[in-house]
Amino acid sequence: MIKVVKIGGNVVDNPEALARFVKAFAAMEGPKILVHGGGKEATRLSGALGIETKMIEGRRVTDRQTLDVVTEVYAGLINKRIVAMLQAEGCNAIGLSGADANMIKATRRNPEPIDYGFVGDIDPKEVNTEVLKALLESGLTPVFCAITHDGKGTLLNCNADSVASAVARGASRIGETELIYCFEQPGVMLDIDNPDSLVATLTPKGFAELKEQGVVSKGMIPKLTNSFAAIAGGISSVIIQHADAIGTEKGTKLLPDD
Amino acid sequence: MIKVVKIGGNVVDNPEALARFVKAFAAMEGPKILVHGGGKEATRLSGALGIETKMIEGRRVTDRQTLDVVTEVYAGLINKRIVAMLQAEGCNAIGLSGADANMIKATRRNPEPIDYGFVGDIDPKEVNTEVLKALLESGLTPVFCAITHDGKGTLLNCNADSVASAVARGASRIGETELIYCFEQPGVMLDIDNPDSLVATLTPKGFAELKEQGVVSKGMIPKLTNSFAAIAGGISSVIIQHADAIGTEKGTKLLPDD
Numbered sequence: 001m002i003k004v005v006k007i008g009g010n011v012v013d014n015p016e017a018l019a020r021f022v023k024a025f026a027a028m029e030g031p032k033i034l035v036h037g038g039g040k041e042a043t044r045l046s047g048a049l050g051i052e053t054k055m056i057e058g059r060r061v062t063d064r065q066t067l068d069v070v071t072e073v074y075a076g077l078i079n080k081r082i083v084a085m086l087q088a089e090g091c092n093a094i095g096l097s098g099a100d101a102n103m104i105k106a107t108r109r110n111p112e113p114i115d116y117g118f119v120g121d122i123d124p125k126e127v128n129t130e131v132l133k134a135l136l137e138s139g140l141t142p143v144f145c146a147i148t149h150d151g152k153g154t155l156l157n158c159n160a161d162s163v164a165s166a167v168a169r170g171a172s173r174i175g176e177t178e179l180i181y182c183f184e185q186p187g188v189m190l191d192i193d194n195p196d197s198l199v200a201t202l203t204p205k206g207f208a209e210l211k212e213q214g215v216v217s218k219g220m221i222p223k224l225t226n227s228f229a230a231i232a233g234g235i236s237s238v239i240i241q242h243a244d245a246i247g248t249e250k251g252t253k254l255l256p257d258d
Numbered sequence: 259m260i261k262v263v264k265i266g267g268n269v270v271d272n273p274e275a276l277a278r279f280v281k282a283f284a285a286m287e288g289p290k291i292l293v294h295g296g297g298k299e300a301t302r303l304s305g306a307l308g309i310e311t312k313m314i315e316g317r318r319v320t321d322r323q324t325l326d327v328v329t330e331v332y333a334g335l336i337n338k339r340i341v342a343m344l345q346a347e348g349c350n351a352i353g354l355s356g357a358d359a360n361m362i363k364a365t366r367r368n369p370e371p372i373d374y375g376f377v378g379d380i381d382p383k384e385v386n387t388e389v390l391k392a393l394l395e396s397g398l399t400p401v402f403c404a405i406t407h408d409g410k411g412t413l414l415n416c417n418a419d420s421v422a423s424a425v426a427r428g429a430s431r432i433g434e435t436e437l438i439y440c441f442e443q444p445g446v447m448l449d450i451d452n453p454d455s456l457v458a459t460l461t462p463k464g465f466a467e468l469k470e471q472g473v474v475s476k477g478m479i480p481k482l483t484n485s486f487a488a489i490a491g492g493i494s495s496v497i498i499q500h501a502d503a504i505g506t507e508k509g510t511k512l513l514p515d516d
Contacts, residue, residue: 045330048307068335072303076334077326080405080413084357088411094359099342101352101398134396138389140359147338153346155338 001236002136002177003032006164009039010184011243012078021182022082024246026089031136033171034093035144035164036082042066042073062117062157070157071097074145083143093141098122098148099155101131104166106148106156120148120156122163124233127170136174142167161223165230172234179235181223182243187252188224190215203257204228227254259494260394260435261290264422267297268442269501270336279440280340282504284347289394289433291425292351292401294340295418300324300331320375320415328415329355332403341401351399356380356406357413359389362424364406364414378406378414380421382491385428394432400425419481423488430492437493439481440501445510446482448473459511462486485512 005025011017025034042060043053046069054061062070079095086093098104104127106120135142144167146160161181168179188210190197202210207224210216216224227238231254241251263283269275283292300318301311304327312319320328337353344351356362362385364378393400402425404418419439426437446468448455460468465482468474474482485496489512499509 071338072330072334074334075338076330076332080329080333080355080357083355084407084413085411087357087360087407087409092360093357095355095357097338097341097353099338099345099351099353102345102350131396131398134392138392140389149342149345151345153343155342 001030002171002175003028003030003180004035004164004168004171004177005032005180005182005246006035006160007037007182007243008160008184009037011182012036012039013041017243018082019085021243021246022085023089024244026086026091028247031175033132033136033142033144033167034082035146035160035167036078037160038070038074038146039078041077042070045069045073056114056116059116059119059159060157061115062119064118067118067155067157071147071155075147079143079145086141086143091141092139093143094135095143095145097145097155098158098163101128102151103128103131103144104148104163105151106158108150108154108156118154118156120150120158122148122158122166124166124169127166129170129173132167132170133174161226165226168230168235169233172236176236177234179227179230179238180246181227181238181240182246183240184242186242186245186250187240188216188220192217199252201253201255203255205257224254231256259288260429260433261286261288261438262293262422262426262429262435263290263438263440263504264293264418265295265440265501266418266442267295269440270294270297271299275501276340277343279501279504280343281347282502284344284349286505290399291394291429292340292399293418293422293425294336294401294403296328296332296404297336299335300328303327303331314372314374317374317377317417318415319373320377322376325376325413325415329405329413333405337401337403344399344401349399350397351401352393353401353403355403355413356416356421359386360409361386361389361402362406362421363409364416366408366412366414376412376414378408378416380406380416380424382424382427385424387428387431390425390428391432419484423484426488426493427491430494434494435492437485437488437496438504439485439496439498440504441498442500444500444503444508445498446474446478450475457510459513461513461515463515482512489514
């Protein structure tokens with residue numbers, strides 16, 4: 001089983017949480033891939049440089065200067081920091097953007113109706129399965145940031161959840177693949193204040209019902225929609241769990257309708 | 259023949275020169291590796307962030323904040339920009355720091371007599387020849403920045419000339435290897451103002467004579483010393499040439515004493 005694990009910015013931003021995660025991830029057996037989000041460092045660096053951070057519906061509007069900043073922070077600082085930490089734990093990590101080895105080609109988003117600038121969308125077919133397979137067979141652990149390219153020389157800022165889902169769909173063409181989203185909650189909760197309300201398993205049908213009841217939080221809906229699309233696209237299962245639960249079965253397991 | 263090409267900051271800093279270089283490098287046949295210097299962007303970014311840039315004997319003193327900046331600029335912005343440009347020219351480039359796949363392990367320089375901070379020195383034996391070979395055999399073109407790691411979780415800022423020479427010595431354990439230093443001069447010149455004074459070939463004996471005569475410029479001495487050490491270490495030949503001459507035989511060819 002190939003495991004594709006995504007960690008969000010909240011883990012990246014917290015040195016202790018990141019160190020705990022890295023240790024547990026490094027200890028996981030078998031072929032594995034990490035995808036990391038960006039965290040607040042890009043916003044901090046933009047601020048220090050006097051570049052205004054503009055978000056629309058949770059997505060960063062990426063002009064030329066902002067593209068430089070996110071490339072510096074995501075593909076440089078955070079990616080290499082995580083790789084060095086994994087190496088220290090004995091995990092032979094290799095940091096990658098989508099441009100490296102042409103791993104992920106993206107398409108710049110249509111500037112109509114909203115011009116997000118250098119923001120890309122990924123077609124899961126555009127993941128370079130051949131190189132991914134060769135890296136995994138060499139015993140390497142690919143570590144992806146969410147910077148990709150258009151194949152014509154331009155880097156693009158992508159959504160890390162989408163990178164994780166596309167990479168997992170690419171990996172599923174190599175072998176059975178599980179996608180694991182790590183975040184700051186134990187999983188999908190019926191009541192965010194009640195740890196006992198964790199949903200153990202969820203199918204598309206169950207998800208539709210929860211949405212109707214208004215039980216799933218706004219931020220969770222795109223993650224779950226993405227995840228079920230990944231399952232429909234060939235991934236065996238998706239787990240949504242707390243970053244501290246990595247390596248365990250704790251969390252919410254998403255499964256296809258039977 | 260494996261070709262290891264090093265470009266300096268002056269090429270990186272000049273968009274037109276870089277585009278010309280990338281086009282010509284991409285067109286070179288056979289297995290090849292690129293090593294790039296940093297350029298002035300790190301100093302600019304440090305300045306904008308109010309971090310003082312301190313150089314001692316041409317080496318950047320690298321405190322924690324400066325390490326973050328050079329990791330952002332060298333491993334992030336410049337490395338990914340060059341990789342995306344090479345991809346657009348049909349060259350399947352993969353950007354790497356020394357931490358990635360544990361390609362290059364370095365040792366933090368002794369803080370006595372001068373504390374350079376997070377600056378590393380490279381033992382050419384610490385180049386991961388096995389992964390390098392696998393990447394080249396997959397048809398990939400490794401693109402190295404001069405950030406490495408100590409294997410214990412700490413990134414280190416290294417000299418790009420030394421990275422090039424160490425990588426070339428590593429490559430020479432795979433097959434015959436040529437090291438090419440590209441810079442802003444046509445090669446080693448007896449008189450820097452006279453293009454006709456280009457030295458076509460140079461041996462260690464000839465270099466010693468030129469040094470005695472005071473003909474070789476100060477900046478050139480470490481580059482040549484490094485190069486002859488690389489030849490002694492197993493590299494077939496070293497060429498020192500203008501970045502615009504890449505892919506040609508123009509320049510100064512360094513050879514062992516016969």
